[in-house]
Amino acid sequence: MPLILTEEQTMLKEAADGFLNEHAPIAHLRKLRDSRDADGVSRDLWRAFGEMGFAGIIIPEEHGGSGLGAVEAGVMAEALGRTLTPSPFLGSGVLSATVLKGGSVEQQAAWLPRIAAGEAIVSLAVDEGAKHAPARIATTAERSGNGFRLNGAKGFVLDGHVADAVIVAAKTENGLTLFLVDPKTAGVEIERTVMVDAHNAARVTLTDVEVDADAVIGSVDGGEALLEGALNLGRACAAASLNGAGDQAFQTTMAYLRTRKQFGKLIGEFQALQHRSAHLFSEIEIARAAVMGALTALDAGRENAALIVSVAKAKAGRVAELAVQEAVQMHGGVGMTDEYDVGLFMKRVRVLNELLGDAGFHQERMARAQGF
Amino acid sequence: MTDLDAFRAETRAWLEANCPAECRGPVESDEDRVWGGRNAVFPTPAHKVWLDRMGARGWTAPEWPTEYGGGGLSREQAKVLNSEMRRIDAQAPLASFGVWMLGPALLAFGTEEQKQRFLPEIVRGEIRWCQGYSEPGAGSDLAAIQTRAEDRGDHWIVNGQKVWTSYADKADWIFCLVRTDPEAPKHLGISFVLFDMATKGVSTRPITLISGKSPFCETFFDDVRVEKANLVGTLNRGWDVAKHLLAHERTMIGAMGELGGGRPLGQVATGSIGTDDDGRLDEPMLRARIAEMEVDAAAFRLAMERAGDQVKAGQAHPAIASMLKYYGSELNKRRHELLMAAGGSDALEWEGERSRGGKAARDWLRTKANSIEGGTSEVQLNIIAKHLLQLPGA
Numbered sequence: 001m002p003l004i005l006t007e008e009q010t011m012l013k014e015a016a017d018g019f020l021n022e023h024a025p026i027a028h029l030r031k032l033r034d035s036r037d038a039d040g041v042s043r044d045l046w047r048a049f050g051e052m053g054f055a056g057i058i059i060p061e062e063h064g065g066s067g068l069g070a071v072e073a074g075v076m077a078e079a080l081g082r083t084l085t086p087s088p089f090l091g092s093g094v095l096s097a098t099v100l101k102g103g104s105v106e107q108q109a110a111w112l113p114r115i116a117a118g119e120a121i122v123s124l125a126v127d128e129g130a131k132h133a134p135a136r137i138a139t140t141a142e143r144s145g146n147g148f149r150l151n152g153a154k155g156f157v158l159d160g161h162v163a164d165a166v167i168v169a170a171k172t173e174n175g176l177t178l179f180l181v182d183p184k185t186a187g188v189e190i191e192r193t194v195m196v197d198a199h200n201a202a203r204v205t206l207t208d209v210e211v212d213a214d215a216v217i218g219s220v221d222g223g224e225a226l227l228e229g230a231l232n233l234g235r236a237c238a239a240a241s242l243n244g245a246g247d248q249a250f251q252t253t254m255a256y257l258r259t260r261k262q263f264g265k266l267i268g269e270f271q272a273l274q275h276r277s278a279h280l281f282s283e284i285e286i287a288r289a290a291v292m293g294a295l296t297a298l299d300a301g302r303e304n305a306a307l308i309v310s311v312a313k314a315k316a317g318r319v320a321e322l323a324v325q326e327a328v329q330m331h332g333g334v335g336m337t338d339e340y341d342v343g344l345f346m347k348r349v350r351v352l353n354e355l356l357g358d359a360g361f362h363q364e365r366m367a368r369a370q371g372f
Numbered sequence: 373m374t375d376l377d378a379f380r381a382e383t384r385a386w387l388e389a390n391c392p393a394e395c396r397g398p399v400e401s402d403e404d405r406v407w408g409g410r411n412a413v414f415p416t417p418a419h420k421v422w423l424d425r426m427g428a429r430g431w432t433a434p435e436w437p438t439e440y441g442g443g444g445l446s447r448e449q450a451k452v453l454n455s456e457m458r459r460i461d462a463q464a465p466l467a468s469f470g471v472w473m474l475g476p477a478l479l480a481f482g483t484e485e486q487k488q489r490f491l492p493e494i495v496r497g498e499i500r501w502c503q504g505y506s507e508p509g510a511g512s513d514l515a516a517i518q519t520r521a522e523d524r525g526d527h528w529i530v531n532g533q534k535v536w537t538s539y540a541d542k543a544d545w546i547f548c549l550v551r552t553d554p555e556a557p558k559h560l561g562i563s564f565v566l567f568d569m570a571t572k573g574v575s576t577r578p579i580t581l582i583s584g585k586s587p588f589c590e591t592f593f594d595d596v597r598v599e600k601a602n603l604v605g606t607l608n609r610g611w612d613v614a615k616h617l618l619a620h621e622r623t624m625i626g627a628m629g630e631l632g633g634g635r636p637l638g639q640v641a642t643g644s645i646g647t648d649d650d651g652r653l654d655e656p657m658l659r660a661r662i663a664e665m666e667v668d669a670a671a672f673r674l675a676m677e678r679a680g681d682q683v684k685a686g687q688a689h690p691a692i693a694s695m696l697k698y699y700g701s702e703l704n705k706r707r708h709e710l711l712m713a714a715g716g717s718d719a720l721e722w723e724g725e726r727s728r729g730g731k732a733a734r735d736w737l738r739t740k741a742n743s744i745e746g747g748t749s750e751v752q753l754n755i756i757a758k759h760l761l762q763l764p765g766a
Contacts, residue, residue: 002447002448002681002684002685003674003677003678003681004678004681004682004685004687254761254763257763257764258762258763258764265765266764266765268763268764268765268766269763269764269765269766271754273763274753274754274757274761274763274766275750275753275754275757277757277761277763278698278752278753278754278756278757278760278761279698279753281695281756281760281761282695282698282699282756285675285692285695286668286671286672286674286675286699287671288675288678289671289674289675289677289678289679290670290671290674290675292674292678293671293674293677293678307670308670308674310667311667311670311671311674312671314664314667315667315668315671359664359667360660362667363660363663363664363666363667364663366663366666366667366670367638367652367653367659367662367663367666370636370638370639370666371638371639371642371651372638372639372641372642372647372652372653372659372662
């Protein structure tokens with residue numbers, strides 16, 4: 001598979017960029033933030049995502065989706081990174097939808113069409129500590145009557161405070177199991193966490209939460225592979241968003257270098273800035289290839305796809321971090337103002353870096369895979 | 373089964389049957405590479421067999437047209453060949469400036485006669501080329517070359533000096549930039565010519581680098597006769613050919629970052645330092661640096677692959693080669709700094725059997741040239757700033 005977009009994928013990219021620039025540009029994020037919107041995310045916009053076919057990109061056609069692959073999901077995620085749009089796309093449309101595709105016929109029929117239509121928000125609750133560490137999940141699910149009793153605390157649950165359902169990863173006797181939990185169930189407590197980037201997440205506390213056996217997605221003790229598959233697609237999409245955000249901050253900075261004057265010159269004429277810009281451009285190109293490599297590897301079902309995903313997430317994360325730092329620095333004083341957008345990119349990139357494993361997490365996976 | 377699957381199956385079977393055991397496994401040093409040419413040297417007789425077999429199929433230049441001896445493969449087929457060779461750890465049958473640099477320039481600019489004459493020889497590894505570009509006064513400012521070619525009707529007489537001519541002392545022919553119009557602006561008076569290194573008046577002198585012996589030479593031209601039939605492209609427009617070729621050279625040097633060569637760095641490090649109870653390199657700080665470098669290296673390999681896909685799709689910006697050259701050479705330098713750290717005091721040995729003649733240290737020092745040769749990193753950054761970022765005054 002070539003590492004460039006096909007004609008159809010390019011059309012999707014243009015449609016996504018066009019739609020977001022018109023309906024959800026950065027001003028949309030600012031409005032939600034400044035009005036202290038209770039949800040922090042627009043349900044109307046999510047429904048519009050459904051109408052446009054964006055919400056269900058990876059959902060099979062028989063469930064109302066587009067039945068497309070990782071590359072298309074990545075195209076959408078990159079577009080969302082450019083406009084910094086708060087959207088349930090990554091949490092519901094990618095992570096939860098992937099998990100649900102491994103669910104029962106009933107679970108699929110109940111949720112996938114509603115996600116594809118932009119009607120439902122389904123959150124995936126994995127993280128517990130300050131860092132992403134799915135291998136150290138401590139939340140438990142004990143057999144109780146015909147079902148299970150869940151106890152534990154989850155954090156960094158994307159859109160958890162507005163979720164119609166929460167998928168909880170918990171330890172069972174001999175492995176991990178994924179549970180579909182109604183947030184209104186007794187013992188479920190959800191607290192919205194307002195984050196630095198004004199995007200949306202929540203802490204979810206589970207105290208003796210009773211669920212039926214049919215809440216299990218996939219098989220009991222068999223949740224790890226299903227979860228890992230969803231996380232890997234999510235990581236690749238988060239990496240694509242990092243590329244989008246990093247590249248947009250870079251483009252904005254290049255435009256600034258071509259117009260801002262100091263010492264009677266355009267600051268873009270200074271070689272000190274030219275070389276840093278050229279270096280950053282190179283890094284962005286490398287990160288773009290890494291993400292495209294990861295997405296195509298996922299679509300092709302390559303054996304080493306998980307490793308390439310780690311390469312992509314680590315690389316895109318580090319590169320976007322450099323891009324936003326250079327963006328603020330090269331903008332100078334105005335880069336520090338809330339009025340200019342570059343600071344918003346810095347905030348978003350920090351969150352995306354932490355999401356689903358930072359560069360350290362993924363470099364650790366690289367070291368393990370190479371046996372050192 | 374798709375055509376590509378069938379091609380993969382055939383290729384796999386052919387490679388299994390035809391790649392000798394001696395030609396599988398990492399290439400440890402430059403001396404183990406087969407460069408071909410009139411005075412070709414082969415590490416083992418099997419290496420000659422391997423070159424002959426691959427050359428006969430045109431698979432030393434898989435994507436060149438079959439009419440010039442190439443393999444005639446599509447980009448996708450070439451990728452399959454590459455991955456199947458990697459699968460059995462097959463060594464490249466031929467290392468060749470002809471394949472990497474001159475060939476692509478001849479395909480783009482050469483006359484039909486030149487293509488017929490030179491390309492099949494290059495594919496079969498029967499001719500070894502060197503590159504006459506840099507001069508003492510023309511390094512980063514390459515277009516400042518002074519080597520003169522005086523018009524004598526059907527031929528030129530060439531006088532001047534080249535420097536950093538890799539393998540000039542071993543090459544059969546040279547592709548060379550000469551000044552054919554001293555009056556014209558510097559970029560517009562240069563021509564790209566080919567001549568035999570055995571011609572009267574050509575002499576070479578090896579240069580010793582900080583790494584010890586090196587492939588580099590100084591090359592002197594003293595009234596060297598060059599036939600006009602051996603002009604490539606248009607007279608005084610050799611700079612266009614040179615730039616085209618430089619893009620390929622940059623990709624090649626960049627690719628050194630991709631190859632890395634030999635054992636994976638993490639394994640070298642665990643071999644010399646050891647592991648903790650959990651199987652991790654017993655030097656956590658170094659382990660983190662290696663892991664970070666390996667992520668960059670893997671990402672860079674994908675960037676090389678993507679650049680090739682872009683070329684095929686007609687979406688490539690020519691200056692992307694500068695980006696790959698810059699990134700790949702800096703990456704290779706980083707890799708060798710880490711290799712030295714992984715080797716510790718063992719890697720400091722300069723002589724003797726144990727260190728294979730100070731291989732680690734010499735290789736490390738050699739990589740420092742990667743970001744100088746083929747245009748310095750700073751020149752590449754200038755090119756990116758100007759042609760890809762359109763920054764003012766760049």
